[in-house]
Amino acid sequence: MTASRTRSAAAAASVHEHGWVTESVHATSAGRVRYVRCAGCDAWRVDADAAAAIPPTAVSRVIA
Numbered sequence: 001m002t003a004s005r006t007r008s009a010a011a012a013a014s015v016h017e018h019g020w021v022t023e024s025v026h027a028t029s030a031g032r033v034r035y036v037r038c039a040g041c042d043a044w045r046v047d048a049d050a051a052a053a054i055p056p057t058a059v060s061r062v063i064a
């Protein structure tokens with residue numbers, strides 16, 4: 001994403017509250033990623049499903 005796109009999304013966010021619609025969902029190694037679009041202003045955002053936000057659990061002790 002370019003800086004200009006980031007600025008335009010921030011400007012749109014101040015105008016109205018986005019109504020996100022899921023356009024596509026992709027499975028990744030870190031969990032599911034959801035591409036959402038605002039039905040009101042066509043802004044885009046990438047969301048991670050809750051499962052991906054859970055901190056990873058260690059399966060070994062720390063190896064220094």
Ligand SMILES: [Zn+2]
Nearest residue numbers: 018038040041
């Ligand atoms: Zn919007």
